[in-house]
């Protein structure tokens with residue numbers, strides 16, 4: 001590069017930096033929430049939490065990287081968090097949550113309730129208003145609270161048919177997409193020795209192209225997601241909360257895991273010991289939650305990731321192609337992004353050598369079409385005929401599909417076309433991208 005062109009390049013980079021700083025200074029910067037610390041003050045069986053909904057500048061990748069303006073929850077007097085501040089209490093705790101809406105639009109709040117048998121209605125908080133939530137936590141489980149300007153739940157939005165209009169506009173998919181936080185109710189006396197991972201997905205172009213998305217775990221996309229470390233023989237207990245409008249196929253490399261619960265924003269089903277499914281992939285519908293447990297018995301570097309190709313690929317489209325050139329080059333080197341967690345297991349192997357006379361297990365590969373939604377075209381999965389699980393086989397890998405004005409045609413075409421090419425690419429990707 002000659003001097004003149006190099007000088008112009010520097011001016012271009014400087015102008016991008018100025019634009020980014022101007023955005024950042026307008027709103028508080030969101031912190032990625034690793035969900036290790038519960039919000040509020042728990043005293044004599046009562047939890048008091050004060051929350052606020054604010055506009056924030058969010059860096060889903062590195063802190064100096066590209067940013068998005070989104071709405072987020074903040075604990076009063078603290079920076080906004082993505083996902084929102086964690087509400088975590090033992091069963092039977094009296095909960096008092098106050099939420100102030102500093103946003104310019106009214107918001108429906110869901111999920112801040114007792115989780116008894118009654119199906120609660122969302123609570124509308126007008127712009128500039130404050131609302132109080134007062135209840136006793138009744139049922140242990142893995143839940144979340146959320147806010148949207150539409151009365152529809154995250155689950156309902158995710159299951160919209162491909163022919164449905166979107167009268168709620170773009171906001172619930174992009175600027176409101178990060179308005180969700182964990183709400184965990186522990187059994188009395190249970191030690192919270194688990195980790196909580198919340199999935200959210202910022203999507204632009206749902207109505208007007210171009211389609212862009214940034215899918216994250218605890219507010220960060222790979223390779224900026226948290227790196228986890230275990231010793232062989234440890235027990236890892238994780239809760240996965242899908243507070244996004246998409247399906248996800250959560251796959252663990254190298255190990256089976258036990259699914260100990262499967263639920264939603266309103267209900268949780270805790271499996272009894274004789275029902276617990278042993279799987280390597282757990283499908284989560286939009287808005288679903290799950291708890292899982294596994295024991296690493298071999299050292300190495302492993303992954304938990306969404307098996308849907310679009311959700312573990314580097315998202316290029318959400319930033320202009322010519323911005324942050326160094327950043328783009330750096331991340332393209334591994335080609336992965338989005339919903340990936342890296343896990344390092346150390347210590348001696350405790351894996352038993354495979355028995356030479358072990359009987360081969362026969363698995364069925366199921367390829368079937370589900371009713372298409374606006375966001376998912378089809379699903380397919382593996383089924384073990386000997387499994388005790390009564391749950392029907394769900395997708396283990398679903399190629400992503402971009403919604404938008406052309407989505408009706410796109411989804412239908414995906415439904416009819418052969419899966420062979422896409423599936424082969426997906427499997428090859430999986431093989432070559434292991435750490």
Ligand SMILES: [Cu+2]
Pocket residue numbers: 246247248249306307308311339
């Ligand atoms: Cu996914």
